[in-house]
Amino acid sequence: MSIQKALASEIHHETENTIRILKVLPEDKWDFKPxxxxxxxxxxxxxxxxLHGWVSFVFTKDTFDFHTDYIPSKFxxxxxxxxxLEEMKNENLAVISNLSEENYLSNWALKSGEHTIMEAPKAAAYRFVITNHLVHHRGQLTVYLRMLDVPLPGIYGPSADEKQS
Known part of the structure; x- marks a missing residue:
């Protein structure tokens, strides 16, 4: 399997997981914090x-600087x-389709002005800064939803709310 095909499969899967969570968010609880x-x-x-949008940052740039590149999402x-999210998925898939092994293994830096937070090959940055980070925060969202008594969709299998008793 090519790098492009493997990453595209992951992008599709993780986007669908996020869609399932977003669809159950109660907009009237936007200000809830546990x-x-x-x-x-x-x-x-x-x-x-x-975080879904950061795929293109990792694979099209050599540095991401919070001081100059970060624009918080405020939907x-x-x-x-x-x-x-659909727009980001399409952009990510386009970026991945042109990804060379050389680019995939080249270095990438995460910065905050002059401070370097992390430097790693883009392959590792994709995994740590995007995918693991995304899974972590999506998991936090499920805790918020549980606290709000919102039935949870399954992510990597059925949730307790989807299982038949």
Missing amino acids: HEKSMTLGELANHVLE QTVAEMLAK
């Missing part, structure tokens, strides 16, 4: 969404988020 140090439901959902509705 703890004073937590993001609100809306902020966390937007962060999950924007207010699930419909807007779903439309943006």
Whole structure:
């Protein structure tokens, strides 16, 4: 299997997982936060969404600088988020389709101004900065939803809410 085909499969799968979570978000609870140090439901959902867009940052740039490149997502509705996610998926698939092994293995840096947060091959940055980060925050969203008594969709298999008793 090629790098492009493997990454495209993962992008499709993780996008579908995020779609399932976004579709059950209660927009009337956008300001909910389980703890004073937590993001609100809306902020966390937007962060999950924007992580999907970072695929193109990793594979089309050598550096991502929070001071110059980061634009926080601030969508207010699930419909807007779903439309943006579809757009991001298509952009990601286009970027991946042209990905060379040389680019995949070249170095990438995550910065905050002059401070380098991380340097790694783009393959590792994709895994750590995007995929693992996305899974982590999507998992947090499921905790928020559970606390709000929203039935959870399955992500990597059926949820307890989907299982027949």
